């Protein structure tokens with residue numbers, strides 16, 4: 001049962017036995033998957049395709065999971081998520097609380113006041129089509145512009161993995177702290193369920209559970225580390241998944257920032273923050289007690305111009 005595993009890994013006392021968690025460093029249980037190694041050069045801090053490690057779970061029949069590690073642009077995406085994507089008018093969980101003055105932005109307020117409480121209060125931001133957590137419906141109403149850099153990164157990755165025509169139209173950025181969890185769920189609200197979900201992890205390590213199409217199936221637990229990318233597609237697209245635990249790790253994953261000419265030239269200022277330790281410090285401090293996950297989705301079917309409701313769909 002999904003919920004029993006969730007409870008097991010969430011437990012503080014007794015703590016779970018992590019030896020059972022699938023570690024992609026140990027590739028015995030998973031098979032490597034062929035990719036298009038001829039793909040053209042990318043941008044936004046990905047390592048070259050030739051060095052990617054891509055896996056598909058064979059132990060979990062019907063589930064399909066690609067795994068790629070080692071982005072060198074981890075600092076870049078961290079800065080984007082904290083400083084830029086969190087900005088109004090993007091919708092965040094903070095909107096309901098009036099904690100950030102109308103004319104100010106969350107990250108700036110946190111930096112100016114060294115406000116530890118406020119910094120831990122941001123839990124999600126939506127980009128592009130806004131996903132309403134209560135109704136589980138995407139709305140045209142609060143739609144914001146989808147960031148071009150994140151759109152290109154997602155398109156590039158999906159293309160290399162053989163999913164042509166992926167169009168990034170919505171994303172949820174999840175901000176976790178050491179005691180945060182995300183309960184088991186499926187992501188079914190997109191009108192295009194053939195398109196994969198692309199998920200990026202930065203900062204602290206997650207124990208991620210990937211189950212089956214019902215809550216009764218036993219999930220597989222795996223570590224998602226900083227720089228890992230999961231593409232949920234085909235059979236696994238509608239499988240239950242969740243995050244029962246965040247584990248403290250050191251900063252070696254994001255402390256290896258290298259100058260990369262391929263990083264988008266439009267974002268020179270961000271690259272500068274990544275390179276200058278003094279400018280990077282507040283972002284590094286945030287990651288030392290947090291995990292950031294960017295979950296990118298295509299919402300519309302190919303050729304569809306806007307969201308339609310059920311009755312429109314039938315005509």
Ligand SMILES: O=C(O)CCC(=O)C(=O)O
Nearest residue numbers: 172174187199243293295
């Ligand atoms: O944090 C993660 O790895 C998963 C997030 C997720 O499942 C979601 O946003 O729907």
Ligand SMILES: [Fe+2]
Nearest residue numbers: 185186187241
């Ligand atoms: Fe999800």
